[in-house]
Amino acid sequence: MAEYSSSRPQVVPVNLGVKSFGERFLDIGKALWRALTVNGKVASGAVIVGIFLLVAILGPIFVPANANVISHSGNLPPSSAHWFGTTSLGQDIFGQLILGTQTSVLWGFFSGILVTVISIVIGLVGGYFGGVIDEILSFITNVFLVLPGIPLMLVIASYVPPGSFTIALVVAGTSWAFGARMLRAQTLSMRSREFVTAARSNGESTARIIFAEIFPNQMSLVAANFVSTMIQVVLAFATLQFLNLGDSLQPSWGGMLYWANSQNALLAGQWWWFVPPGACVAILGAGLSLINFGIDEVADPRLRSEPKIKVPKIKKAVA
Amino acid sequence: MRHLLRRILFYLAAVWASVTMNFFIPRLAPGDPILLMVANMQKSGIRPSPDTIRTLGASLGLDTTDPLWLQYFKYLNDLLHGNFGTSFTNAGQPVAEVLGQGIWWTLGLGTLAVIIGFVLGCVIGILTAWKRGTALDSILSPALTFLYAIPPFWLALIVVYILGFVLGWFPFADGYDTTMDIGFSWDFISSVIYHGFLPALTLVVSSLAGWMLVMRNSMVGVLSDDYVMMARAKGLKQGHVLLMYAARNAILPNIANFALALGFVVSGQVLTEIVFSYPGIGDTLFIAVGQRDYPLIQAAFLLIALGVLGANFLADMLYASLDPRVRIGRSA
Numbered sequence: 001m002a003e004y005s006s007s008r009p010q011v012v013p014v015n016l017g018v019k020s021f022g023e024r025f026l027d028i029g030k031a032l033w034r035a036l037t038v039n040g041k042v043a044s045g046a047v048i049v050g051i052f053l054l055v056a057i058l059g060p061i062f063v064p065a066n067a068n069v070i071s072h073s074g075n076l077p078p079s080s081a082h083w084f085g086t087t088s089l090g091q092d093i094f095g096q097l098i099l100g101t102q103t104s105v106l107w108g109f110f111s112g113i114l115v116t117v118i119s120i121v122i123g124l125v126g127g128y129f130g131g132v133i134d135e136i137l138s139f140i141t142n143v144f145l146v147l148p149g150i151p152l153m154l155v156i157a158s159y160v161p162p163g164s165f166t167i168a169l170v171v172a173g174t175s176w177a178f179g180a181r182m183l184r185a186q187t188l189s190m191r192s193r194e195f196v197t198a199a200r201s202n203g204e205s206t207a208r209i210i211f212a213e214i215f216p217n218q219m220s221l222v223a224a225n226f227v228s229t230m231i232q233v234v235l236a237f238a239t240l241q242f243l244n245l246g247d248s249l250q251p252s253w254g255g256m257l258y259w260a261n262s263q264n265a266l267l268a269g270q271w272w273w274f275v276p277p278g279a280c281v282a283i284l285g286a287g288l289s290l291i292n293f294g295i296d297e298v299a300d301p302r303l304r305s306e307p308k309i310k311v312p313k314i315k316k317a318v319a
Numbered sequence: 320m321r322h323l324l325r326r327i328l329f330y331l332a333a334v335w336a337s338v339t340m341n342f343f344i345p346r347l348a349p350g351d352p353i354l355l356m357v358a359n360m361q362k363s364g365i366r367p368s369p370d371t372i373r374t375l376g377a378s379l380g381l382d383t384t385d386p387l388w389l390q391y392f393k394y395l396n397d398l399l400h401g402n403f404g405t406s407f408t409n410a411g412q413p414v415a416e417v418l419g420q421g422i423w424w425t426l427g428l429g430t431l432a433v434i435i436g437f438v439l440g441c442v443i444g445i446l447t448a449w450k451r452g453t454a455l456d457s458i459l460s461p462a463l464t465f466l467y468a469i470p471p472f473w474l475a476l477i478v479v480y481i482l483g484f485v486l487g488w489f490p491f492a493d494g495y496d497t498t499m500d501i502g503f504s505w506d507f508i509s510s511v512i513y514h515g516f517l518p519a520l521t522l523v524v525s526s527l528a529g530w531m532l533v534m535r536n537s538m539v540g541v542l543s544d545d546y547v548m549m550a551r552a553k554g555l556k557q558g559h560v561l562l563m564y565a566a567r568n569a570i571l572p573n574i575a576n577f578a579l580a581l582g583f584v585v586s587g588q589v590l591t592e593i594v595f596s597y598p599g600i601g602d603t604l605f606i607a608v609g610q611r612d613y614p615l616i617q618a619a620f621l622l623i624a625l626g627v628l629g630a631n632f633l634a635d636m637l638y639a640s641l642d643p644r645v646r647i648g649r650s651a
Binding site for chain 1: 345627
């Protein structure tokens with residue numbers, strides 16, 4: 001990010017109160033800690049998401065890698081040997097769930113980042129340039145905003161070879177519009193501010209103005225949007241896997257639901273097969289939305305539940 | 320008037336964009352649709368002859384040496400004449416016929432579920448905002464937050480399992496008793512309602528939370544506005560203040576958000592239809608995707624897109640008639 005073109009006289013940034021890397025790291029940590037604990041909803045959401053992250057990263061170490069291996073002990077209900085029972089092919093459901101967490105969370109993050117990058121580029125470019133470029137980009141954004149996601153994903157996925165990577169591309173290609181619209185509005189309000197004018201008269205390149213001057217001011221917005229994008233993306237991923245458009249051999253939450261459904265786990269009463277993966281999607285989603293609602297509350301004090309103040313007038317009106 | 324014109328232009332352009340997208344997706348896709356289709360046929364034991372393969376290509380319009388722009392105009396011309404080609408499956412029925420059967424199921428189920436979900440969600444939103452901080456709010460709000468994150472297809476599976484399988488109260492597949500004749504008899508209609516109950520319940524429950532959360536937040540904001548306080552100070556009845564003063568304004572974001580929400584609702588409906596094998600467009604689309612029945616896939620998607628755009632247009636008009644600021648163009 002911090003590259004200066006060599007052709008013009010450089011202004012050496014004067015760093016007042018230089019901080020060591022360690023101190024700065026500590027500062028970021030403190031800020032993060034404050035951000036996570038300032039609001040109850042954010043804190044509880046962060047705990048939920050944190051647990052899933054830990055499981056995704058560390059879980060596979062503790063789980064035998066052969067959770068997908070077929071054995072003769074099929075259709076077992078939960079027991080001490082198989083915490084969540086086994087599938088009809090005798091695969092350990094708990095092991096699949098842990099490996100599935102890794103697939104779902106990591107691919108969710110990957111496509112979430114992809115979505116965010118697309119919306120940043122389209123939103124900032126449209127908002128900064130205005131005019132015809134903005135009209136065209138806004139139109140594309142609005143069309144994608146209105147078109148229903150899942151049917152569109154189904155259509156695209158029917159043409160591309162199945163697999164997690166293509167699914168990530170499909171999800172990213174259909175979910176960026178909301179973020180782009182929001183960032184465009186924000187950019188629009190920033191592009192005539194003094195620091196942008198100053199950068200322009202300094203002769204900075206357009207790309208640099210957009211991504212090094214304006215963009216850092218929108219980091220908080222981007223971060224908040226990333227959370228809601230993640231909810232959407234994790235759900236979309238699970239959905240496409242449930243419809244068997246992903247990699248059906250790689251364990252994943254949606255894929256487990258696909259197998260459970262296609263092996264008639266419902267009609268065999270094997271609740272332990274189809275309840276856990278869906279519950280994982282829902283709990284992770286709830287954790288993320290808690291963070292989201294918490295951020296809303298921090299931004300808009302009116303939404304906070306305040307200690308009760310008795311307003312006598314209302315009480316009388318009720319009585 | 321200017322607003323109306325702008326919106327009509329936008330929706331016309333959006334229709335054009337979805338048609339164009341529908342044209343280009345198969346042509347830009349990395350895989351060869353014909354090969355995918357042939358592979359799929361071979362999987363199910365059919366060995367297509369070279370002749371069949373050529374016909375497949377012709378029916379997709381992919382075999383020509385025409386330049387792309389000519390193909391595009393031929394495609395538009397076909398669409399304008401309602402010529403969607405024939406379905407590869409479904410015994411070679413014209414696509415328009417296959418979808419004609421499904422559309423009434425989808426429309427019926429969808430409209431009913433959207434209306435019930437919207438009204439119920441708004442009412443719960445008003446109640447939780449009004450009773451903010453009480454037991455009602457502190458139970459309902461987190462519960463609905465969780466509901467909001469539940470994947471609709473999983474909810475459908477759970478509903479099927481509990482109400483259909485364990486309790487056996489409702490049937491969990493098809494849109495009606497398939498042993499019955501389709502017609503306007505009481506038996507048939509009651510069987511449709513009986514079969515539609517679980518899918519409708521799934522849709523209402525999964526869309527409820529979204530409407531409710533937006534309504535609650537906007538209601539909380541409006542309730543602390545001066546004009547609401549003024550209404551209270553005048554001694555107006557609580558219910559009157561709540562509905563005629565606060566809720567009237569608080570509902571605007573929900574209607575403005577209708578466009579976004581509808582995309583989710585329709586996506587949810589497609590999944591619900593799939594899980595319940597409900598004979599609507601969504602299930603048709605899914606089956607067509609499984610069989611790589613491309614003419615059917617394209618037409619089904621186009622139909623869904625047009626439906627969503629149409630509903631959005633209506634919501635837009637409703638919004639403009641409710642909020643004069645939009646009509647005048649201050650916030651447009």
